[in-house]
Amino acid sequence: MESLIMRCTVFNVLFVLLTCLNLCFSARLNPDIIIRSRDGSQQPATPSLCAIMVQIYEYPCEEHVVTTPDGFQLPIHHIPHGISGSTGSSQATVVLQHGLAQGAENFMLNGPSESLAFILADAGFDVWVGNTRTTMWSPGNVELSPNTQSYWNWSFDQLISYDLPTMLQYVYSTTGNKIHYIGHSQGSLIALGALSQDTSLTDLFAASVLLSPVAYLNNSQSIFAKDAADLYLDKLFDLAGIQEFNPLQGIGVKLLDLVCASANFACRAFWAPSTYLNYSRVAYYMQYEPQPTSTINIRHYAQMVRSGLLQKFDYGTTGNRLQYSQENPPIYDVSKIPSQVSLLLAYGGKDALADVTDVQKLIQNLNCQVQTLFMPQYGHSDFILGTKANEDVYQPIIKYLRANSL
Ligand SMILES: *[C@@H]1O[C@H](CO)[C@@H](O)[C@H](O)[C@H]1NC(C)=O
Ligand SMILES: *[C@@H]1O[C@H](CO)[C@@H](O)[C@H](O)[C@H]1NC(C)=O
Numbered sequence: 241m242e243s244l245i246m247r248c249t250v251f252n253v254l255f256v257l258l259t260c261l262n263l264c265f266s267a268r269l270n271p272d273i274i275i276r277s278r279d280g281s282q283q284p285a286t287p288s289l290c291a292i293m294v295q296i297y298e299y300p301c302e303e304h305v306v307t308t309p310d311g312f313q314l315p316i317h318h319i320p321h322g323i324s325g326s327t328g329s330s331q332a333t334v335v336l337q338h339g340l341a342q343g344a345e346n347f348m349l350n351g352p353s354e355s356l357a358f359i360l361a362d363a364g365f366d367v368w369v370g371n372t373r374t375t376m377w378s379p380g381n382v383e384l385s386p387n388t389q390s391y392w393n394w395s396f397d398q399l400i401s402y403d404l405p406t407m408l409q410y411v412y413s414t415t416g417n418k419i420h421y422i423g424h425s426q427g428s429l430i431a432l433g434a435l436s437q438d439t440s441l442t443d444l445f446a447a448s449v450l451l452s453p454v455a456y457l458n459n460s461q462s463i464f465a466k467d468a469a470d471l472y473l474d475k476l477f478d479l480a481g482i483q484e485f486n487p488l489q490g491i492g493v494k495l496l497d498l499v500c501a502s503a504n505f506a507c508r509a510f511w512a513p514s515t516y517l518n519y520s521r522v523a524y525y526m527q528y529e530p531q532p533t534s535t536i537n538i539r540h541y542a543q544m545v546r547s548g549l550l551q552k553f554d555y556g557t558t559g560n561r562l563q564y565s566q567e568n569p570p571i572y573d574v575s576k577i578p579s580q581v582s583l584l585l586a587y588g589g590k591d592a593l594a595d596v597t598d599v600q601k602l603i604q605n606l607n608c609q610v611q612t613l614f615m616p617q618y619g620h621s622d623f624i625l626g627t628k629a630n631e632d633v634y635q636p637i638i639k640y641l642r643a644n645s646l
């Protein structure tokens with residue numbers, strides 16, 4: 241019995257990480273997929289996403305790299321126009337930002353006719369696709385090696401304070417345009433955090449879109465997320481000295497294999513929230529996702545589940561006094577997002593992570609201009625990988641952006 245409980249807890253940790261993707265089933269089929277080595281000394285060359293995923297369809301693609309104040313190099317993939325279009329000064333600029341354990345590829349995985357990056361380029365937008373630190377496309381850090389603790393010493397606080405502003409400032413100064421930002425899941429969370437924390441960023445944002453917006457995880461229906469948080473498994477991982485949270489390597493592969501081989505019920509339950517995923521493509525998705533994140537980032541999500549709050553990382557009373565000069569971590573107060581910010585929030589009735597109750601609480605707390613698009617049948621990943629997302633979500637997004645262009 242005890243070993244069963246132990247095994248269940250193992251499932252739960254992984255499912256927190258995999259919530260964005262629901263890729264458990266394919267992991268069972270492909271437990272050995274290893275994308276690249278993160279073993280400092282023998283890192284292979286960073287693969288080119290432009291070549292693998294964009295240029296093969298004959299779309300133009302440039303890779304830009306920006307460096308955060310703490311040294312992380314972030315690639316931004318630029319698709320300046322669609323297959324037949326050309327670059328023009330009248331083009332509106334869009335930045336796409338992926339979710340937890342994903343990278344820029346997430347907006348391209350379904351190819352030109354179904355993926356947001358291509359669809360926006362073909363609709364005449366100037367498309368930039370960002371990557372937060374430590375995705376597989378990232379060259380790394382100018383000083384830190386991936387096999388140091390410091391390399392993994394970050395949570396979404398650093399994405400809010402460093403990664404997002406660095407990327408947006410770069411695109412803004414390169415194009416001279418305000419940015420239509422489109423973030424999915426963690427990509428929505430970091431925009432909400434950044435806009436609450438630093439209202440001067442408002443100047444960079446044109447009308448923007450949050451898909452599966454995550455600000456509160458208080459009612460998350462993901463029993464996996466809840467259990468993992470309740471059991472403080474994230475802290476156990478941390479204490480065990482595992483700084484990189486990568487379900488595709490080392491202990492991660494073994495755990496995932498164990499999980500899915502011995503717990504089909506759990507895998508099925510986890511898949512259920514996705515209504516429009518094309519399951520025959522999952523093995524392909526798994527070549528690129530999930531991507532590594534930090535254990536501390538996972539801890540930060542678990543903290544959200546436990547507290548029901550959107551706040552900075554909790555270092556404990558003493559640590560918080562040192563970090564923040566107060567006992568509790570500061571709150572990201574979304575009600576402070578300035579009223580001139582325009583947001584379209586698209587959320588799903590079957591989203592186990594961005595639960596309807598939590599999204600509605602977010603909507604209530606916002607004082608900016610909010611429109612909503614509620615998709616009763618949509619699960620978390622359907623907004624990005626769902627086969628009907630173009631007609632259901634992307635066309636309404638394009639209408640919204642055009643109606644709210646500057
Ligand atoms: C991690 O970051 C915290 C907070 O900034 C700092 O106190 C700590 O020394 C860092 N640890 C490592 C190993 O870099
Ligand atoms: C699912 O994906 C496969 C492989 O890309 C494709 O052949 C099939 O038409 C897709 N099915 C749907 C319903 O999109």
Ligand SMILES: *[C@@H]1O[C@H](CO)[C@@H](O)[C@H](O)[C@H]1NC(C)=O
Pocket residue numbers: 458459547548549
């Ligand atoms: C979390 O949800 C519960 C039940 O829905 C509610 O009683 C509680 O006040 C919420 N906590 C926060 C911090 O919103």
